[in-house]
Amino acid sequence: MKLTLIEKRPTTNDVTAFIFKPENPLTWVAGQFMQYTLPHDNPDDRKTQRYFTISSAPFENNIMVTTRLAPQSSTFKSSLFALPIGGSMEAEGPMGSFTLNAPAQDFIFIAGGIGVTPYRSILLDLDNKNIPIRGKLLYANRDNNFVFKKELEELASKHPDFKILYFMEPEKIDAAAIKQAASDLKTQTFYISGPEPMVQAFEKMIMEMGAPTEHIKRDYFPGYKVI
Numbered sequence: 001m002k003l004t005l006i007e008k009r010p011t012t013n014d015v016t017a018f019i020f021k022p023e024n025p026l027t028w029v030a031g032q033f034m035q036y037t038l039p040h041d042n043p044d045d046r047k048t049q050r051y052f053t054i055s056s057a058p059f060e061n062n063i064m065v066t067t068r069l070a071p072q073s074s075t076f077k078s079s080l081f082a083l084p085i086g087g088s089m090e091a092e093g094p095m096g097s098f099t100l101n102a103p104a105q106d107f108i109f110i111a112g113g114i115g116v117t118p119y120r121s122i123l124l125d126l127d128n129k130n131i132p133i134r135g136k137l138l139y140a141n142r143d144n145n146f147v148f149k150k151e152l153e154e155l156a157s158k159h160p161d162f163k164i165l166y167f168m169e170p171e172k173i174d175a176a177a178i179k180q181a182a183s184d185l186k187t188q189t190f191y192i193s194g195p196e197p198m199v200q201a202f203e204k205m206i207m208e209m210g211a212p213t214e215h216i217k218r219d220y221f222p223g224y225k226v227i
């Protein structure tokens, strides 16, 4: 499906949200992702395809891709950031199961850096459906530039049972922080999203704390070495 860029929304110093209009109406479940193809001259060895979460909620209708431009960026990212309004790329999907199991249930969301993208979609979706948001977002970032901070804060102020806990380097999300945030390690569902090594480390930690593996959902973002 062809996606046409209609807006570029700088979100923090190095993160931009790209809003694309799909050529036909598209439905997806909050938390899903797509595979995008952006042909460009002289692609590097990582070539012209990437996966990105749809960071917009389904009611927003357009596809939002939110990503970080690294100092030594891939040719794909450079081309995406240089794409003019009206420019297009191809997308396949939506796909993926990093979606909310039970919307009314209490959850723990863990985000590392840009790994916050699926949570924007999921949380705005709940709010739009008038479902009270009950859970905690533990959000780690390397600096104070937390992506979507304003929107997340607005949701927290509307939903008294939704709390956001920020962790800025060198502060880390550790076992004590998770234990304190969780109301019941055995029954709550944990969602972990971020760079692959971070997701694996949290999965191990949460399982060692006693949470059953079937209560842990993961969204890996390969290609990022750090948050």
Ligand SMILES: Cc1cc2nc3c(=O)[nH]c(=O)nc-3n(C[C@H](O)[C@H](O)[C@H](O)COP(=O)(O)OP(=O)(O)OC[C@H]3O[C@@H](n4cnc5c(N)ncnc54)[C@H](O)[C@@H]3O)c2cc1C
Binding pocket: 033, 044, 045, 046, 050, 051, 052, 053, 054, 055, 066, 067, 068, 069, 070, 071, 072, 073, 074, 075, 076, 077, 096, 114, 117, 118, 219, 220, 221, 222, 223, 224, 225
């Ligand atoms: C299901 C899924 C959902 C995802 N959702 C998102 C999302 O919402 N947002 C998002 O940003 N990412 C997401 N990702 C990850 C995304 O697909 C990319 O892997 C990631 O953004 C890195 O992009 P990049 O490879 O273009 O590298 P860049 O972001 O350009 O660079 C990443 C790192 O690699 C280094 N680097 C760049 N080029 C090279 C090179 N040629 N050789 C060696 N090192 C290099 C850079 O210095 C930097 O440290 C998702 C992945 C999956 C599988």
